[in-house]
Amino acid sequence: MGYDLDFSVVLSGRYLEMLLSGLATTMLLFVSGWFLGLAIALVLTLIRATPFKPLQWLVAAYVEYHRNVPLLVQLFVWYFGMPQLLPLSVNRFLNQHNAELGFAVIAVSCFMAAYMSEDFRSGLRAVPKAQREAARAMGFSFLQTMRWILIPQAWRIALPALVNQTLHMFKGTSLAGIIGVVELTDVARQIEDNTFRVFEAFGVVTAIYLICTLTLMLGGAALSRRFQLRT
Amino acid sequence: MIVFEKVSKRYRSFQALTEVSGHIRRGEVVVLCGPSGSGKSTLVRTVNRLEEISSGRLVVDGVDVSDRRVNINEFRRGIGFVAQQFNLFPHLTALQNVSIGLYRLLKMPLREAEALAMEHLSRVGLAARAHRYPADLSGGEKQRVAIVRALAMNPKIMLLDEPTSALDPEMVGEVLNLLRTLAKGNLTILCVTHELGFAREVGDTVWFMDGGRLLEVAPPDRFFSSPQHPRAREFVAALDHG
Ligand SMILES: Nc1ncnc2c1ncn2[C@@H]1O[C@H](COP(=O)(O)OP(=O)(O)O)[C@@H](O)[C@H]1O
Ligand SMILES: [Mg+2]
Numbered sequence: 025m026g027y028d029l030d031f032s033v034v035l036s037g038r039y040l041e042m043l044l045s046g047l048a049t050t051m052l053l054f055v056s057g058w059f060l061g062l063a064i065a066l067v068l069t070l071i072r073a074t075p076f077k078p079l080q081w082l083v084a085a086y087v088e089y090h091r092n093v094p095l096l097v098q099l100f101v102w103y104f105g106m107p108q109l110l111p112l113s114v115n116r117f118l119n120q121h122n123a124e125l126g127f128a129v130i131a132v133s134c135f136m137a138a139y140m141s142e143d144f145r146s147g148l149r150a151v152p153k154a155q156r157e158a159a160r161a162m163g164f165s166f167l168q169t170m171r172w173i174l175i176p177q178a179w180r181i182a183l184p185a186l187v188n189q190t191l192h193m194f195k196g197t198s199l200a201g202i203i204g205v206v207e208l209t210d211v212a213r214q215i216e217d218n219t220f221r222v223f224e225a226f227g228v229v230t231a232i233y234l235i236c237t238l239t240l241m242l243g244g245a246a247l248s249r250r251f252q253l254r255t
Numbered sequence: 256m257i258v259f260e261k262v263s264k265r266y267r268s269f270q271a272l273t274e275v276s277g278h279i280r281r282g283e284v285v286v287l288c289g290p291s292g293s294g295k296s297t298l299v300r301t302v303n304r305l306e307e308i309s310s311g312r313l314v315v316d317g318v319d320v321s322d323r324r325v326n327i328n329e330f331r332r333g334i335g336f337v338a339q340q341f342n343l344f345p346h347l348t349a350l351q352n353v354s355i356g357l358y359r360l361l362k363m364p365l366r367e368a369e370a371l372a373m374e375h376l377s378r379v380g381l382a383a384r385a386h387r388y389p390a391d392l393s394g395g396e397k398q399r400v401a402i403v404r405a406l407a408m409n410p411k412i413m414l415l416d417e418p419t420s421a422l423d424p425e426m427v428g429e430v431l432n433l434l435r436t437l438a439k440g441n442l443t444i445l446c447v448t449h450e451l452g453f454a455r456e457v458g459d460t461v462w463f464m465d466g467g468r469l470l471e472v473a474p475p476d477r478f479f480s481s482p483q484h485p486r487a488r489e490f491v492a493a494l495d496h497g
Contacts, residue, residue: 158342161303162356162408163332172359176346254390255345 027223034224039215046211047232049125053197053207056129058190061136068141070170073148083141090138096199098135102127103203128200136193143185147178180253187244191237198233208232256281256412256443257302259469262311264297271297273467274311279460281411284444286454286475289464290490295447298464299414302445303334316411332360335405335413339421341397343389349376349400350385353407361408375403379433395426399433406437413437415446451494455479463487 033039068083090098106127107115118126151174159169179186201210212229216222257279264272272294279285287295300306301313304320304327313320318330343352353372357363363371376385379399389397398418405413418434419427431453438444438457448454454461454475461478463471465486471478482488 152342154338154340154342155344157305158336158338158344161305161331161334161336162404163328163330163360165328168328168359172355173344177344180346253345254388 029223029227030221031224031228033219033221034215034228039219042211042215043208043228043232046206046208049206050197050208053125053128053132053200053205054194057132057136057197058193060129060133061140061193064133064137065140065144066175068137069144069148069175070167072141072145073170074166087138087142090135091142095131095135095196096202099128099131099199099203102131124200124204128197128203128205132193132196132200135196136189139189139192140186143182143189144175144178146185147180147182148174150181151177177253180251183244183248183251187241187248190244191240194237194240195233256283256316257445258312258314259298260312260314262298262301262308262313264294264301264306264467265309271467272301272308275464275467275469276311277462277469277472279443279445281443282441284438284446284457284459285462286458286460287445287447287462287464288449288454288490293464294467295464296416297467298469299416299445299447302412302414303331303336305336328360332356332408333411335402335408335410337398337401337405337413337415337418339417341389341394341401341421343392343397343401343404345389348386348388349381349392349396352389352400353404356404356408372403372407375407376400379403393426394422395429398422398426398430402430402433402437410442412443412445415444415448417447417449419448419450449494451479463490465490 034043068086071079071083074080103124107118107123110118115123155173155177156169159173160166164173197207198209200207201213206214208229212225216225219225259275259277261274261276262272263270263274275298287298289295297306301308301320302315308321315330316333318325320330343349344355347355350369350372353375354365354368357368357371358365361368373382373385376382379402381396381399381403384392384396384400389400392400398421402415402418415434419430422430427450431450434446434453435457446458458475461471461473461475462469463473463478463482463484463486470484471482471487473483478487479491479494482491
């Protein structure tokens with residue numbers, strides 16, 4: 025149809041550099057968002073496991089907000105909303121230090137944490153009550169029981185679901201381009217803008233995303249097999 | 256070692272224990288029996304405060320169990336607890352099930368903890384199974400690991416709640432054998448069981464409960480040959496026919 029595919033333009037020189045740096049940004053956003061998300065999720069899970077009701081409600085509200093509001097809106101709230109609340113000097117500092125990426129990491133990790141903590145929670149609920157009792161009877165404290173007995177079982181049970189959330193989150197990083205983070209999808213748009221090579225630009229990016237997600241999927245499946253909890 | 260003074264326990268409107276008074280000496284082996292639902296498990300579980308008592312006084316090794324100031328986690332380390340359903344930790348091997356308490360609670364170095372755990376497992380014939388996960392062990396093996404897990408913490412008291420009743424008949428023997436050796440040592444043991452022969456052989460005293468009350472305390476021979484309380488008589492008669 026009069027369109028000659030030519031990947032050489034996209035895969036060399038300046039555009040190749042842009043692609044690689046976009047991939048690096050996507051990875052940075054993904055990895056830091058994931059670990060931060062995990063940390064927040066663990067705290068949320070612990071809070072929910074205590075018998076203190078008002079705190080539980082607070083966590084429930086957190087989770088429902090992040091699960092029911094589109095990630096894009098959450099990104100906007102952080103990127104456009106947060107600066108309104110901060111003093112000018114702080115904003116100036118942030119803008120000199122890649123505020124877009126910072127807010128994107130926060131938004132993505134908060135989003136991820138909500139889903140992860142739900143997975144942990146159902147994982148915890150799936151651990152028989154007798155396990156907790158056996159640990160407490162041995163002399164494990166509440167936190168020690170969580171740390172050494174319940175969470176190790178809960179995450180094994182939750183692993184398949186966590187792999188799923190991880191994939192969702194990885195794809196979610198592509199939204200960060202809209203608030204100005206120069207990640208992979210944003211790079212594809214820029215290259216397409218400059219070269220009019222729609223299929224090449226998005227073709228290459230699609231391939232990169234697929235390689236990443238398939239790797240995550242296979243790795244996740246291997247982990248799930250390795251750590252499957254047999255009872 | 257364990258003193259119950261008018262210990263009562265209620266769940267909302269249900270009275271599970273009513274004014275249980277009794278005294279277990281150091282090194283004594285008490286066999287607790289009674290019909291299902293009579294409060295045996297509840298009584299056993301008050302000793303390590305898995306169940307809080309509603310009234311009365313319970314003193315274990317000089318410690319008032321209801322006292323808010325006792326460090327409950329430290330207190331529980333001195334009391335082994337073995338339940339009917341073993342409750343091994345499924346994410347840990349047999350060896351790790353035994354060593355985790357030594358390592359994480361008693362803060363023994365990992366190597367030392369594992370060596371000690373291995374020693375305990377060997378003593379009950381489980382050395383070859385040490386690196387298996389609970390899912391790969393038979394019921395009898397699981398229960399032996401559970402007993403060893405409790406023993407490894409070097410408790411003064413062992414609480415056993417029907418340790419053989421979830422086992423297939425052919426596995427009961429191996430667990431009873433282990434319990435026999437335990438009973439010969441100087442542990443104080445409170446064991447719920449319906450194994451008559453075992454109770455006769457190793458029990459110093461039988462406690463008989465019904466309806467949440469401790470109705471009879473007697474040496475095993477006398478209890479099984481001439482129970483005094485009418486409810487105990489019915490219970491023993493039913494055992495003899497079953
Ligand atoms: N958590 C609980 N809430 C309400 N009732 C309970 C609870 N645990 C036990 N019970 C009741 O207490 C009574 C004694 O139970 P249990 O001590 O398990 O008896 P046993 O071990 O002799 O069979 C039973 O009628 C049981 O239904
Ligand atoms: Mg019972």
